[in-house]
Amino acid sequence: MASLSSASTLPESSSSRHHTYSRKQKSLGLLCSNFLSLYNRDDISSIGLDDAASRLGVERRRIYDIVNVLESVGVLARKAKNQYSWKGFGAIPRALQQLKDEGLRENFNSLDGSDFAKASIFNIRVSDDEDDDERFSGPTTGSQTDKSNTSLNLKSSASSKTENRREKSLALLTQNFVKLFVCSSADVISLDEAAKLLLGDAHNSSIMRTKVRRLYDIANVLSSMNLIEKTHTTDTRKPAFRWLGLRGKAESGSTHNLALNESRKRSFGADVTNISFKRNKVDSSIGGQIKHARSAHEVDVSVLEEDSKDTSKSYQFGPFAPVTVARVGDSGNSNPRRFHDWESLASTYRPQYQNQALKDLFSHYMEAWKSWYSEVAGKKPIQIS
DNA sequence: TGTTCCCGCCACATG
């Protein structure tokens, strides 16, 4: 309470009746984007959950959600209670590779093909977490080696209660979800297909519904990192997810592109600090006076093509680069999808930030992506078919 | 209406 944050989002509107509550502004995906842009820096080393929660203006609970899935993809690593270490986007390739052969080792190749391919995925024995090398800056003080006594897993038999709980964790669900894509060659999986696969098709309605909720949560944060994208199955109207993974890493050089945030909807809110109104009717007891920074409402910042002064054409393609690029023969995806014309959009409205903090935030975000791409490109081209 | 999915209660884990 001590700190009143500056700027509030509020859908652009002058005389808003009663602040219309908007879920979009509070989505996990958006929160994740903010989280990422906030902590993606070389000098981060450690992230405190409390700090994150307060800086992002959300309850702790939300942070757990994000952190769990980010960890599953390698971006973060649990260091201690309330402390996570930033591994960075560069850690993703390795994590994916690991998930891949871990998944292959299991029976994760249950591509539909025909129906009777009963997924035997439920009950997958997870070999616990563990992260390849854990080098990365010893936290100075003492050598508190993690007691992760991996290896020699005799304890397995008695699945502790702890393990039981973890079996239903969001982290594990995330990993399995990712394995689905990474292990198969399918790049599009429908929501219910995934749901069915990830839990032995539940004939139990209730369980299924809950699981699907979780799937949505996961999908949202994964999309905010652009690892996946929401779509629809080509013929049907069914919602589905398309794996984007590391786009265009194949060849070293040339075009590495990818669109940053989601297409139109669910674009960036505007403010990192997410102080909004509750979903309930809530009395408007927002006593304080929030300065309406009439911020950039919710324009599709995607444009953002920074600079124009730049230097010839060295690298360009900001992280928000359009998709217009070479979609490497990738799939004959003949889906008449509307390709937003980013370029024209860019020339049409140029983003203007009246909010310095916001602008800042975006620059950092962009840089983050640049470095992550160059890292990926620089590294040996890991291939994930 | 059906789908998407945020909120936060409260059980369980851990210090």
Added chain:
DNA sequence: CATGTGGCGGGAACA
């Protein structure tokens, strides 16, 4: 016991 974690599902925004 206090506090950190995080399942879980109601129910509201959204399409």
